[in-house]
Amino acid sequence: MVRSPCSHGSDFKKGPWTPEEDEKLIDYIKRNGHENWKALPKLAGLNRCGKSCRLRWTNYLRPDIKRGKFSEEEERVIVNLHSVLGNKWSRIANHLPGRTDNEIKNFWNTHIRKKLLQMGIDPNTHKPRTDLDHFLNLSQFLGASQFGNSADPLDNFLQLQAEAAQLANIHVLRNLLQIMNTKTLTNLESNCLLGSQNPNLFEGLVNGATISDTRDQVNPVSQDLLNPLATQQAPASDFQAISNLWARYEGGFGPEGLNINGNSLSSSCGIQTDQNPLPALVSDSTSPGISIVKQTESKGNPSNCSTGTPTSTVFEAWEKLIDDDNYSSYWKDILDLTSSSWSHNS
DNA sequence: AATGATTTCAACCGCGTCACG
DNA sequence: GCGTGACGCGGTTGAAATCAT
Known part of the structure; x- marks a missing residue:
């Protein structure tokens, strides 16, 4: 399969986003939307690959993202959905408005997983x-x-x-x-x-x-x-x-x-x-x-x-x-x- | 206060899937 | 049916933050 240039050595910038880059991305998407991620960086004046832009937008810059600690109710929903769906983070995220799959995945791996292990429950199989x-x-x-x-x-x-x-x-x-x-x-x-x-x-x-x-x-x-x-x-x-x-x-x-x-x-x-x-x-x-x-x-x-x-x-x-x-x-x-x-x- | 260990989480990588020609 | 490109997903990484000594 042909890989996108993003995954293979290229001139695109990697690593943490600067506030200036964020601003450019937000500004562009507000004005034009994000129909084509591949073309977006060039049009927005960013030296990033489309994939990186998409990730930054969906996981961090989207206006509807909920920040802060997970509530007990959210935690409960995650545990129960995970027991049914497994590591289908995006599907789990669909049920938690404002939470991204990445955020839920991180929360699972850093908090819930440990909690279940301490309880004597295998987090993979429940x-x-x-x-x-x-x-x-x-x-x-x-x-x-x-x-x-x-x-x-x-x-x-x-x-x-x-x-x-x-x-x-x-x-x-x-x-x-x-x-x-x-x-x-x-x-x-x-x-x-x-x-x-x-x-x-x-x-x-x-x-x-x-x-x-x-x-x-x-x-x-x-x-x-x-x-x-x-x-x-x-x-x-x-x-x-x-x-x-x-x-x-x-x-x-x-x-x-x-x-x-x-x-x-x-x-x-x-x-x-x-x-x-x-x-x-x-x-x-x-x-x-x-x-x-x-x-x-x-x-x-x-x-x-x-x-x-x-x-x-x-x-x-x-x-x-x-x-x-x-x-x-x-x-x-x-x-x-x-x-x-x-x-x-x- | 300094240093090392541990934790957190944003970002990346690679693969699968889907749409399209 | 096949090749190609784009997107989305899940696993992993590593820098930054936090904690412990």
């Missing part, structure tokens, strides 16, 4: 991490926070072991819930896009038949999701679908809670059924979910995240789950559900 580094981090955290309270080294060791086991359990449970969260979202969004009239959004989750990952195992539904034009459905925007989905999702599981094999998980776990029992990926004061930050902070003192919103319920429920004498049965329920879901889709 699944729990299984790499050694993550477990080393976890053990370091445990060692730093709990070890060395007793004069007896054996006590310390046993204490550490017990607490490590308990925290690891919480961690695994959280990740399991996260998988269900992500996969259910994906599936539900598919339903939204396809105009499903399924009255029970969680039916698929319960019977294990619809849990799928759009990027691991692309089924016909997710193909439609990724390429709405391929379907006969009226085009629906990703954002609209996500928003609808989120709204329904945030609304909770309904009075019956989440049923597993006929047993209500939410009631057996002590989770109030009018609240969303799954944690949100990002902090959101209006959401009944729990933020990453809040989860981290609440490790030591769960009550810290109680601010009049129902957010504390999630962690309290987890604690009850772990503390309960019968919690092994809950684990069985959860693991049964999860394993059946995986096997159904593998």
Whole structure:
């Protein structure tokens, strides 16, 4: 393929733009628009290639660009769209007015990615991490926070072991819930896009038949999701679908809670059924979910995240789950559900 | 205050896609 | 159907800013 002169050694200037160059570009585009990027630099009196001009305009000079920090709402949208679309930055940017794909990509790589990694979630797959580094981090955290309270080294060791086991359990449970969260979202969004009239959004989750990952195992539904034009459905925007989905999702599981094999998980776990029992990926004061930050902070003192919103319920429920004498049965329920879901889709 | 390490983000590079002749 | 050129996208780079010592 023939490359544009921009990519191959040329006399065009590279590097940061000067205010004078910006002014020339803005002035030209205001007067003439930008129908032909290749011809534009010469006409505007710039010693830049068209590609460089286009980039500068779309990523920096465009008047409708929103500057400044990303809001929590924007962050939430990015995380959820990324879980569905992957690294399709331009498509994600379409749903965030004033934000460029480049800006979102940078924000993802510098902030969200790290946040998810710290949480134990693989930012590429939105699944729990299984790499050694993550477990080393976890053990370091445990060692730093709990070890060395007793004069007896054996006590310390046993204490550490017990607490490590308990925290690891919480961690695994959280990740399991996260998988269900992500996969259910994906599936539900598919339903939204396809105009499903399924009255029970969680039916698929319960019977294990619809849990799928759009990027691991692309089924016909997710193909439609990724390429709405391929379907006969009226085009629906990703954002609209996500928003609808989120709204329904945030609304909770309904009075019956989440049923597993006929047993209500939410009631057996002590989770109030009018609240969303799954944690949100990002902090959101209006959401009944729990933020990453809040989860981290609440490790030591769960009550810290109680601010009049129902957010504390999630962690309290987890604690009850772990503390309960019968919690092994809950684990069985959860693991049964999860394993059946995986096997159904593998 | 100086210096090195780390983080951020604007800009670049290379590839894929599409339109057009 | 093929070649060409332009545009757009995603990955990467590196200078500047910020932080830690």
